[in-house]
Amino acid sequence: MKNKIEEIFKKIKEGSYIEYEETKLLIKLLAKKDKKEEERKFIREQLRDLVRMGFGGAVTALPFGSVIFLAIAKALKKAGDIELLPSGFVEEADLHELVKKDKDKKKDS
Numbered sequence: 001m002k003n004k005i006e007e008i009f010k011k012i013k014e015g016s017y018i019e020y021e022e023t024k025l026l027i028k029l030l031a032k033k034d035k036k037e038e039e040r041k042f043i044r045e046q047l048r049d050l051v052r053m054g055f056g057g058a059v060t061a062l063p064f065g066s067v068i069f070l071a072i073a074k075a076l077k078k079a080g081d082i083e084l085l086p087s088g089f090v091e092e093a094d095l096h097e098l099v100k101k102d103k104d105k106k107k108d109s
Helices: 002-031 037-060 065-080 097-108
Strands: none
Touching (some): 002 037
């Protein structure tokens, strides 16, 4: 039981880190004038994530909101393979390639 709880907290920590780094890059890209197609796609994905987080936050603020959110998420996943969780919390989550490139540029500087 203790290992399962530790694993859950580890996943939450990793997902939060990924979303934090991707949101930092989103802000940087939004300020950029000339964007490549890959950057535009990343911006769209991140804006979807922000909407998902807003919806999730609003629902979980309700009484029994966590249970309601999980029920809605499972139902949507079954019905049409619609993901309510932000991309950083999906099972195969990893830092987006653009975030990795941005971090590498900072290291080289």
